[in-house]
Amino acid sequence: MAFRQRRERLRSILNGSTCIRPGSVYDPTSIRIAEDLGFELGMFGGSVASLAILGDPDVTLITLTELAEQMRRMSRASTLPVVVDADHGYGNALNVRRTVQELEAAGAAGLTIEDTLLPQAFGIVEPQLISLEEGIGKMKAALDGRSDPSLVIMGRTGTRGGGAAASSFADCLARAKAYDATGVDALFFTGLTTRREVEAISAATTLPIVLGNTQGELDDAAFLRSQRVKIALQGHTPFAASTQAIYDTLKALREGTRPKDLKGLASSELTGRLMREADVKARSGAFLGLKKP
Known part of the structure; x- marks a missing residue:
């Protein structure tokens, strides 16, 4: 399947009337499993990318080249549309533009660009945000880097994300409205926790909404649909499950269990x-x- 068809399937989700739960994918095998099980969409998160490629925590050690190459491997293995967490675009607005070009060429159906200051600044414990003006510049650069108009660009804000990055909700609302106005295709939020916050975002913006957290009172499909939430993530548990399975298997073998006696x-x-x-x-x-x- 051509990449454009995958992107059009993602756009159909964003333009549809339902809210879907994507499958967390990180390599050719996991994406094929998600596809075979009937997931409509895959999500390639930054944390699992770092774990799968480097074995490191999510502290922005991974490079654009490594991320794009892993996406390319998955694109070859499956036709499932995938949204890639492109973090901060690996630098300033010009780097964002190249990030979009590389992930588009690698077959991503969509990608997110966020306004968190990455890598973490020296001497600052809590995550920080770039200015609203720089965030707007990054969104515009992302759109300018797109050559296939069907590629989905999602503007993501680190406000309400926990720690010092969780600035006031007023800041979150202001950034949402500003990114909405740049012409991106959807808005991505990770830290919204209450219905009141989601309702306020939905009322102040026009674009499809993607949520990285739907626990607690947000775990309500009917409510999410009513607020224009089209995609709701459910974490990256498949990687955690596979890690535990590999650990248990190797441990059993190390302790003398015969391969034919292994379970699962x-x-x-x-x-x-x-x-x-x-x-x-x-x-x-x-x-x-x-x-x-």
């Missing part, structure tokens, strides 16, 4: 399906003259 392993049928083994065998026959055994 993927069947050969499931593994073959995720490898698209039938397709590979068909191509081997058509192009290499290999007969089926």
Whole structure:
């Protein structure tokens, strides 16, 4: 499937009447699992990207090249549309422009650009925000870097995100309205926690809303739909689950458990399906003259 078709599917979600929960993906196998299970959308988060690629925490050590290459691997493996957490765009507004170009070429259906000051400043414990004016410049640069108009650009604000970055709700509202006016395709929020906040954002803006947190009183699909929330994340538990499974398996092997006695392993049928083994065998026959055994 061409990249544009994937982006149009994401736009259909943003223009639709429902609120969907994306699957957290981070490599070719996880995205194929999400696709096969029927997820409409994948979310490639910055924290899981850092873990999957570097094994490091989410402290902006990953590079744009590493992020884009991982997205390219997933794009090759699956046709599932993916939204990429592009953090702060890896620098200033000009870097943001290049970030958009690289992720567009890698097959992302959409991406988020945020207004958090990254990497973390020296001597400052809590996360900081860039100015509203710089944030607006980044959103405009992101739009300017887009060559495929179907690529979805989401403006994300770190306000209400916890710690010192969680400035007043008035600041959050002002940034939301300003980013809405730049022409981005959707607004992304991670720190909204009450219905009152979501209602205020919805009333003050016009764009589709994406939420990174829907716990507590926000865990209500009907309410989210009524407030123009089109995508609601549900964390990155698949990576945590896979980490625990690998740890338990290696621990059991180290302690003397025989491979045949291990529990919870993927069947050969499931593994073959995720490898698209039938397709590979068909191509081997058509192009290499290999007969089926």
